[in-house]
Amino acid sequence: MIQLYGTPRSGNTHKVRMALTFLDxxxxxxxxxxxxxxSDAFAAITPMRQIPVYVETDRTLRDSQAILTYLAARHRPGDWDGRTPQERGEIALWLSHAANEIANGPATLRLARQFGATIAEAQAQAVTARFLPVIEAHLAQHRWLVGDRLTIADLSASPYLALVAEADIDLADWPAIGEWTDRIAALPGFPAMPGWPAHIAS
Known part of the structure; x- marks a missing residue:
């Protein structure tokens, strides 16, 4: 049995939760x-003491991007991780954005607003202001981040953008991002998450 260590409000955990659900x-x-x-017990599982952690028999993986990459390669090769070198490169780009600009921008702002974390506010605001127009412009021209289907690029990038209201960002100002996160939440079996608009989650 797969074990997933995380919390209900962790966007990084939700990336893996979506993948496991869609993979049934x-x-x-x-x-x-x-x-x-x-705790020492958790440090024995992952020395970084971060979530999510994925445990399957004798296999342990940390970092949501790494876990998504593994699940795609094992269960949806090509479909989720790229059918061509071009697609694979583009997916890697969005995984990098998820780990960098999204994590250091909207996700960091949410961390401060929702959990009282001390952050470099000006830097997080600057990263957010630089990145949101980039993904908005891309999604205004594409239904999915890469190709014509859901990939791990979408799974990796979407949670913290769906939760931007919790970072005091109005998603109405970013309609293409909103339509994209709605599209993901409308997929059959989508697992609900606190803060991801309830009227589209099932």
Whole structure:
């Protein structure tokens, strides 16, 4: 049985949760709050003490992008991780954006607003202001980030953009991003997440 260590409001955990759900894979979710992440038991699973962590028999993976890459290669090769060198390069680009601009921009702002974290506010605002127009312009021309279908690019980039209201960002100002996150939430079996608009989650 797959074990997924995370929390309900973690966007990074939700990336993996979506992948497991869409792949129809059974898993056991282990609630791992901030206190639990400081325990020696959790450090024995991952020395970084971060979520999500994916455990399957004798295999342990950390980092949501790495986990998505593994799941795509094992269960949806080509379909989720790129059918051509061009697609694979584009998917890698969006995974990088998820780990950098999205993490250091909207996700960091949400961390401060929702959880009281101390952040470099001006830097997070600047990263957000630089990145949102880039993905908005891309999605105004494309239904999905890469190709004509859902890929791990969409799974990786979408949660913290769907949650921008929790970072005091009005998604109405970014209609193409909003339509894209709606599109993902309308997929059959989409797992609901606190903060992802409930009227489109099922």
């Amino acid at each position: 894979l059974p898993w056991d979710e282990r609630l791992t709050d901030a206190a639990a992440r400081q």
